[in-house]
Structure formats: structure tokens, C-alpha cells
Amino acid sequence: MGEVKGRATDDQGVTMVSVLWDGDSTEVETNEKHVYPLQDDGEPYEFDEEASIKEYEDEILMSKKPKAKKTKKGAPSSGTGAGGSSGTQASHAPSRPVDPKLPKFILPEVEWNAVPEFKNQRPGPEVRAKLRVPRDADTSAWDEGDFLLHALPGFWAESTVRVNAHSRMRGRSLCTVDELKVFVGIMLAMCVQPLKRRSDYWKVRPSAADLFPPADFNRLGMSEDRWERIWSALSFECNDDEDDKWDCIRKFIEDWNENSAGMLHCGWLLCLDESMSRWLSRTKGGDKGIPHSSFVKRKPEPTGTEMKTLADCDTGCIVQVEVQEGKAANKISDAAGVDGIVYQHHIGVSLRLTKPWWKSGRAVIGDSWFASVSNIIAHLQKDMYFVGNIKTATRGFCKNALTDKCGVADGSMLSMEAEIEVDVPGLAGGTKRKIHATALREGPRMLRHLCTAVGSSDLIESTDEVEDEQGQREDVKSMVQEPTYIYRSGAPSIDVHNHIRQGILAIEKVIVPRHDTALPSWAKRVWSTLLGMSVTNAYNMHTRFGSFHHEHFMLYVATAAACIINKYKVVTVADLPGADTDYELPTKHYTRKFSDVGMFKKRKVAHNRGGGRLMYEDSTRSKQLKCTICGKDTTTFCNGCGTKKGMHGNECLAKHWLNINNKPRDGH
Numbered sequence: 001m002g003e004v005k006g007r008a009t010d011d012q013g014v015t016m017v018s019v020l021w022d023g024d025s026t027e028v029e030t031n032e033k034h035v036y037p038l039q040d041d042g043e044p045y046e047f048d049e050e051a052s053i054k055e056y057e058d059e060i061l062m063s064k065k066p067k068a069k070k071t072k073k074g075a076p077s078s079g080t081g082a083g084g085s086s087g088t089q090a091s092h093a094p095s096r097p098v099d100p101k102l103p104k105f106i107l108p109e110v111e112w113n114a115v116p117e118f119k120n121q122r123p124g125p126e127v128r129a130k131l132r133v134p135r136d137a138d139t140s141a142w143d144e145g146d147f148l149l150h151a152l153p154g155f156w157a158e159s160t161v162r163v164n165a166h167s168r169m170r171g172r173s174l175c176t177v178d179e180l181k182v183f184v185g186i187m188l189a190m191c192v193q194p195l196k197r198r199s200d201y202w203k204v205r206p207s208a209a210d211l212f213p214p215a216d217f218n219r220l221g222m223s224e225d226r227w228e229r230i231w232s233a234l235s236f237e238c239n240d241d242e243d244d245k246w247d248c249i250r251k252f253i254e255d256w257n258e259n260s261a262g263m264l265h266c267g268w269l270l271c272l273d274e275s276m277s278r279w280l281s282r283t284k285g286g287d288k289g290i291p292h293s294s295f296v297k298r299k300p301e302p303t304g305t306e307m308k309t310l311a312d313c314d315t316g317c318i319v320q321v322e323v324q325e326g327k328a329a330n331k332i333s334d335a336a337g338v339d340g341i342v343y344q345h346h347i348g349v350s351l352r353l354t355k356p357w358w359k360s361g362r363a364v365i366g367d368s369w370f371a372s373v374s375n376i377i378a379h380l381q382k383d384m385y386f387v388g389n390i391k392t393a394t395r396g397f398c399k400n401a402l403t404d405k406c407g408v409a410d411g412s413m414l415s416m417e418a419e420i421e422v423d424v425p426g427l428a429g430g431t432k433r434k435i436h437a438t439a440l441r442e443g444p445r446m447l448r449h450l451c452t453a454v455g456s457s458d459l460i461e462s463t464d465e466v467e468d469e470q471g472q473r474e475d476v477k478s479m480v481q482e483p484t485y486i487y488r489s490g491a492p493s494i495d496v497h498n499h500i501r502q503g504i505l506a507i508e509k510v511i512v513p514r515h516d517t518a519l520p521s522w523a524k525r526v527w528s529t530l531l532g533m534s535v536t537n538a539y540n541m542h543t544r545f546g547s548f549h550h551e552h553f554m555l556y557v558a559t560a561a562a563c564i565i566n567k568y569k570v571v572t573v574a575d576l577p578g579a580d581t582d583y584e585l586p587t588k589h590y591t592r593k594f595s596d597v598g599m600f601k602k603r604k605v606a607h608n609r610g611g612g613r614l615m616y617e618d619s620t621r622s623k624q625l626k627c628t629i630c631g632k633d634t635t636t637f638c639n640g641c642g643t644k645k646g647m648h649g650n651e652c653l654a655k656h657w658l659n660i661n662n663k664p665r666d667g668h
Helices: 053-061 144-151 156-165 177-192 198-202 224-233 247-262 327-336 345-357 373-381 399-405 482-490 493-504 521-545 553-568 651-662
Strands: 002-009 015-021 024-030 269-278 303-312 317-323 363-366 385-389 413-422 431-441 447-452 459-467 473-481 591-593 600-608 613-622 636-638
Touching: 144 521, 144 553, 156 177, 156 224, 177 198, 177 224, 177 493, 177 521, 177 553, 198 224, 247 317, 247 521, 269 317, 269 345, 269 482, 269 493, 269 521, 303 345, 303 493, 303 521, 317 345, 317 493, 317 521, 327 345, 345 363, 345 373, 363 482, 373 385, 373 413, 373 431, 373 447, 385 482, 399 413, 399 431, 399 447, 413 473, 431 473, 431 482, 447 482, 459 482, 473 482, 493 521, 493 553, 521 553
Parallel strands: 269 363, 363 385
Antiparallel strands: 002 015, 015 024, 269 303, 303 317, 385 447, 413 431, 431 447, 459 473, 591 636, 600 613
């Protein structure tokens, strides 16, 4: 507890309150309108609230330090600031507190009236999506790998520096940006041919149980040891915030969002939904366990990290994600507000995800988790339109009236209308806007309620899956109102994206927890999920904007992996001093481990004292020989030259290529 020792007022009318905290004296400035608790550097925080000295004294004397209140659970209250948000759109634990008196969003009175027909605002022409690239870029020449690199953020240079600084890379050749891209290409290649163990990808000799020939990834320019070392050392830029449990991956997620929002000029229709990042470990909390794990029963992978996502309905690309970090983080991010206003959690998440497209006049589709009358009004204030499927968030919505008055026959429709006043940026005063509620009978047991700020009662032919009385589902064509058509056309976008991504879940399943990695295993799992989203985005963009499209997704993954590996494979001979520009790349000359061909170190297992003989057998460690180029010990050899001499990869192998190309040919 603190004790107020005294007050003093200077010539400027500023009062200094001296408080004793367990023997330490702290001074707090205040005047008649504002309260300014001092920072560590002596500068005051500024609050936009009116408070008296007595009110401030009562507040600080009830806490241990005059910085923030604590709730019963120990989490910072809404007045402490915007820290550790439920998603990646808000920053974590800012040094300056947030005004505890931020205005809260208040739902105005909504009066609904039945209407036979309606015609609402349209978000302008139905703009189609297109690639966002520099003007001089020739996308017609892009291959599958180029689309993938376009969908990934530029983490390569920073991560390469961090990989080289890790202890597992000590004494090894430096990793380059090109080699890191080859590393990612090999990870994609693993998805094309899923195997039981990662070591099986570098297997050379087939066993009796093998149905297919060994993968032999050594031919791709990277040994198993090199790949494992880079995988252990891989990490990303972070803010070094010890209080933020998501700090090791937060910056990458923010960069991923920024890149995804900029890789496309999105179409006029966006979709909100959720995705899952698979995580089955029971370890939670601490340095190794995942900070927060969710369980969503209806998902194919129900356990893991839940992400709220936003997709472009035209291309099917996910363009924004927000990780759900738990209830405590939700309370902090909600208290921080969005654009100076405190919203309910589902509205705050929606606005943070759609922020790059505020004032664009686009339409947003949301399922029952996102949909509410309040969310529709909040998006209208940002000059965006919303179509939501309302189930439980019925405050201000006429669900009971629609249910009672809608007919019982299949295809029965009912519409209601309300007029509200909305403050739209750029327009003086309040603007009257109309929102509409529709009900559609879809089968004997299904009544869909939509609340919309866009569309009309005009009927459009639509196809939907309908369940009959026996529980059988079938596609049925029907004439529906325009909001229902818009919702049906865009709502499956993220579900389709997630379904496509299931084909490369091997990316997530090859991750085995290790105790000596630079990045926690759960963070690598989140990273691999975002990598899978990027691959799916690249596939969607290649299908839409490429010169041709592949018959199925995994064929695209295999081609993209081959393009990246072949383009960035280790060091080329042309990059070395003295290399002839007209050279022939020796395709059979690549490094392999001696253990791949059954050559191991010998170990002593017995000593025959009578005969003075030593007994040896093969150990599990690979044989070592001197490298032909540098003369140092190595466990690898050149596949084209045989096992009599050793050969390091990277620089030594490239110099070996150079020697091969400079040899006299045809007796000259």
C-alpha cells in the first residue's frame, strides 16, 4: 500500500503529489482537469480524462504501483492499455497506457418494418481481383515458383542472419538466402511424397518394405544434416519482449499480413471465417508449450491454434489472419479499441481484419460468429458493406418476427427494413442508411436469417445444398434474393481454401519437437501453417492469372518445389572466380553421406589379449575422409567421383564443378 506524504503547487498551478511506496518516493503531477503519472524517464503519460486529485489518490493507493489496475485474475484491466491482443493486427504491451475512457460503441435503436421489396446500396461495380506487381513486371513469364515467392513475405535476409548466428551452424559454411529458399523448396517436396520419418527422404537404398524407390534428396543439393541444422536454427525477427509469449512469431505474422494484403488488388467481395493450425502436444505454457490452444470440434484438425481469417472471394486467397491468443488477451485488445472506439470482440476482430480496405466500398461476408446488427453498422461507418448470417447475436435484430411470419413451404421468403443514422467518414453529420433482414426457408428444418447492408430483393438463380427429411443432402437450384445469392457465392471461400490446404498438411506433420531449436515447435507449426496458406494462395493466383493451370493442387506443389530448388540450388559455378560462362553443369556430381552407401566408422568391441588382436565392428556414425578440395574431414563424398575421397558441399562442391569444366576435353 502507498501513503500520500504531501502535496505542493507551483506557480503554474501544477500540483505535485508525493507518494511513499515501501520506502520509495514517487511524485505524480496533476492539475484540475488531467492526471499525469510519471514515466521512468520523468515524462508524464497523458490521459484524456477529467479527474480530481482525490480520485487519483484513491486509485493509486489501492494498487501496488501507480501504473495499472489488476483484475481478480491478475490480468490488466481495460484501462491499462492495448497489450497482447487476441490477434496480430494490434501491437503487444505498448509502453504508454491506453485511455480508460475510450468511447464505447452503442447500438442505436433499430425499428424494423416488413417490406414487400427493397433496393439497397451497392458497393459500386463488381470489381475483379488482379495481381499487384510493379508496372515493368512481366507476369506472363512467371513460373509456379515465382507465384509462390510473390505470396511469401520477405523474411529471407533477416532469417538467414539468425540461422548463421545459431550454435548449430558454428563451424559450418554460411547459409545464404538462395540456400534458405532451397530449404523451403525441399520442405514442399516432402509434401509431395509423405514418408514415415524425415530421414527417409535422404534414403538411398530401398528396403523390402518399400513400395517406391527411395527419394534420395541428396540430389537436390542439400544433405540431411544441412537441412536439419537449418531447420533447428530457423527463426524470425522479433521485438525481444519477454512478456509477450507470441513474440517469436508475431513479427512474421504481421509481415505475412502486410504482404498478403499487398500481393493482390482484391475483388469487391471479402469473406470472414476461421482456420486451424494443427497442434497435438499436451504441453502448454512455459517456454516450450503453446501459449494458447483451441479446440473446434467441427474442424478436420480440431486441436491447435485458431486463426480468424479474411479471404478474397474472387481468387479464394486468404489475405489476413489474426491468431486467437485466449480470453485474457481478448479483454486487453478489446479495451484498446479500434480507431479510438471500444467494440465487442467479434466486431473488433472483423474491423482489424478488414482495416486495409476501409473506405473502399467493398462488401464483407460473415458467418454467425461475426454477424450482428452492430457489426453491420460498424462497417458502414468505415464505408464498407456487410452481409451476415445471424443465429445467436440477435440484439437489435428482428429474428423472432421473421421466424413467426415466414411461411413453412420450402423457398418461402420474408424481408424487413430499418433505417439508421451512420457517421460516414468524409460526410458531414449523420447519414441515413437502410439495412435489411431476410429470411429464407431452406428445407423443412432450416430457416436462414441474413442481415445485410447491400443488395436488393431482385431474384437470382442460385445453387445450394439442401437436406431433406431423411438427412440426405443434394444440390438444388432455386430463385433467391440478391443478399442470399451474395452470401452463398462467397461464404465457402475460406472453407475451400482450408480444404485445398489439407493436401499439404505434411508440412505441419514433418515437424518433430526438439529441445535445441531456435524457435519453439509450436511457433514453427504456426509458421508452417502460414507457409501452407501461402502455397494455396500461390496456387489460386497461378490458376487465375497464370498462362495455364494444373489439374490438381499437388501437381502445382511439386512443380513449384522443383522450380525453386533448380533456380536457387546452392552455389553455381558461374559465380566463382575464373569460371567459364560457357560451362556444362555436371549433373551426376553431388554430395552424399558415406552412411548412405553403408560406410560407417569402426569401433572397438573386444580385445583378444592372448593373440593381441583388436576386434572392430561398424558404428552408427558415418565414415569420414579428407575433402579433396579443402583437406578437412568430411562425412560426404561426390556421387560422380566415388567413395575413395571426401567432398564437402556448397563452396567445395562448386569448386569441384569448376575443376571438372576446366579439364581438357577430346585430348586437347
